[in-house]
Amino acid sequence: MVEHRPWLTFLTHAVLISGMLLLVFPIYVTFVASSHSLDEITSNFSLLPGSHLVENYTRALNVGSKDVGATVGTMMLNSLIMALGITIGKIAISLIAAYAIVYFKFRFRMFFFWMIFITLMLPVEVRILPTYKVAADLNILDSYSGLIFPLIASATATFLFRQFFMTVPDELCEAARIDGSGPIRFFFDILLPMSRTSIAALFVILFIYGWNQYLWPLLITTDESYYTLLIGIKRMLDVGEGQAEWQIIMASTILAMIPPVLVVIFMQKQFVKGMTETEK
């Protein structure tokens, strides 16, 4: 960088490569395990890929583990529905709430704003039982609504959109009003298309957040047909004294990582933007 020191450059790359190996290692082992038969995993585990890859994944997707009554295919679909539901729900209700708070003057505006802010301080983890009870009273246990709705309030998304709306020049709104557009047209014709990059960044972050939900689905799903993949994997591991079906568990684990990891790799720019902006 500043001066030329070959040994330092070498050290730099060496550290980075070993760091990467450290990060990749557990996933590599998992991948290798997902290509072996159960016997090969339990008796003489080799760190080279085996020959049961297609077989394990096909069985996982179509049949599932013998310990859980749902196929990994179903559970992936459930995870996807939950992740997309949370993502789209959060974005939609945060967009319109931020729009109201920025572009309208109305009674209780700041009161609502603080109310949304408070959700930041109340993660599921601190209100497990009463929230479960609300879901039970609303009869949304073991349902997609139950997996999605309790998680779609979002202070961070609302703040992010508010922040963005504040940077939109006032003149644009004036111009639109002179052009004859009312609040609803202005939102759909001008503001929404202009928010595309913010929406994309949030989409990436929230999709990962939604896909990776664990505690809430664990609480409210007892019906296996509503299991998300992460809950399913935990159930596959809980075999008591029996033998866990490691080859299926490992294949499922790889499948559980693929969607969010792909999103990060292919939408890296939006991901980084989302990460740095939602933490403000």
Add this chain to the structure above:
Amino acid sequence: MVNDLEPADRDIAMVFQNYALYPHMSVYKNMAYGLKIRRMPKDEIEKRVRNAAKILEITEFLDRKPRQLSGGQRQRVAMGRCIVREPKVFLFDEPLSNLDAKLRVQMRLEIRRLQEDLKVTSIFVTHDQVEAMTLGDRLIVMDNGYAAQVGSPLEIYERPATRFVAGFIGSPGMNFLPVPLSADGQWAELPGENRLPLQNGGIPSHGGQEVILGIRPEHCDLAGEQDGMMHLDVDHVEILGADTLVYGHFGEDKTRLTVRLPAMHHFEKNTILPLIVSSKNVHIFDKKSEKRIEK
């Protein structure tokens, strides 16, 4: 009252200082948006947009996004958005202040030409007095939210109603000298023992009082050694080519004065210049109210 109408119902169109073009829409869509909302038939919209684009010479940019345009081009699109609406009134809110100096002059001429062609009442807000003088048929000089004077550019230049207006129009700004009047109001006592006769019988009403004498830099002329009313001690000279600006002071209390002399002159610092000013070109303002004093 128009205040009670929604902006859209006021039949006005506005060009903003930052143009306020919709960044995600093409030039065509920017111009068509207001018409689309008013549910104008498609072919009529197309006709109007193409026509406006032709007048403004932006036809080739119709498919571009605003960020692909230069400042001057954006300015035209902003005007195009107004033209297509065929409103009763155009509002221009400092539309040229974001352009560089050369483009500003060019756009100024174009706006003038356009306004003459379209014959639409236009209100043009500006801080730039050259724009005000060249574009306006009537000027309203605003001082702190109040209209200080309304009139044609020439009226405002020749008979500014207040000291504020006088200082605003003209470049460099008018010189203001606090001077006492003679007891009969016929003369102004200039610093340095000289007297300036006032025209039209003077201002007897303010005889013996102190007033503010306004002299535009361009109304001072070089005089012969004996005729000089003010002997300016030169501090600093700016040669602009066509004229020369001379900054200096005179009199015991070193009253500052700026003078614009035609043609090129070279003066050394501390040269003493004898100057005269014609009494028909001086302005007198009340010291307290700062309003113009006419007899």
Add this chain to the structure above:
Amino acid sequence: MEKRVVFKHKFLPYLLVAPQIAITIVFFIWPASQAVYQSVLQEDPFGLSATFVGLANFVDIFTDEIYLHSIYVTAVFSLSVAVIAMSVSLLLAAMADRVIKGATAYKTLIIWPYAVAPAVAGVLWYFLFNPTVGIIALYMKVLGYEWNHSLNGGQAMSLVVIAAAWREISYNFLFFLAGLQAIPKPFIEAAAIDGASPLKRFWTITFPLLSPTAFFLIVMNIVYAFFDTFGVIHVITDGGPSNATNIMVYKVYHDGFLGLDLGGSAAQSVVLMIIVISLTVIQFRYIERKVNY
């Protein structure tokens, strides 16, 4: 900060905030207030009636050795996660900042584990250290070290710390790298001209300039370790062995959801709420400072 231009409308703004507010009230504020309410009640064993007991539930949990142990476990766990995740990521970020060629490739390869769910991270490491099939556990055995985290509390704690920190390295890396890249290069070059060695430059110039980022990350890592690692614990240890990894969030779940101790779990929830609120306040204060720089 307010808009100069606003719309006027009687009911539209209320309609627009309604969904967000409805969800907030039903699933956040109401349950949270219920937790507070229940924390001062004692239910009879049949759940038929409840009596007001004041702070008795709080007295109970703070005199309960298991709960006090859980606080200790949480502190050890979150500090270890924060220290490990931050030091590894700072090292990697400092190196990545030096790299000119291939910087983006390194960045991509280092940040993606953040996309892996904490629960999945738990599965990955659980498998590696599984006493019967785990490759690392088996190698340790060959080297004469007996690894069984389902019996040995210290080993269990180490494993959950590794699994939780592994994923957080990516997160910290991203912010450290951004922080490093924001440091004006002339500072560093000036020091290099003064003859400071790379290591010395890092400690005397880069690190102090990076301290706001580091402070922010400490808070974020503690929040993560407190509230987002439930999956890691649940998958790997279920809080065991003998409560060695029973962090506070896991204990609330365990006592309330599985043990059905309403008052005690509500009191624990309230304690956690106070912790989140304090952390959020610290975080926002820090951001205020950042804005004022």
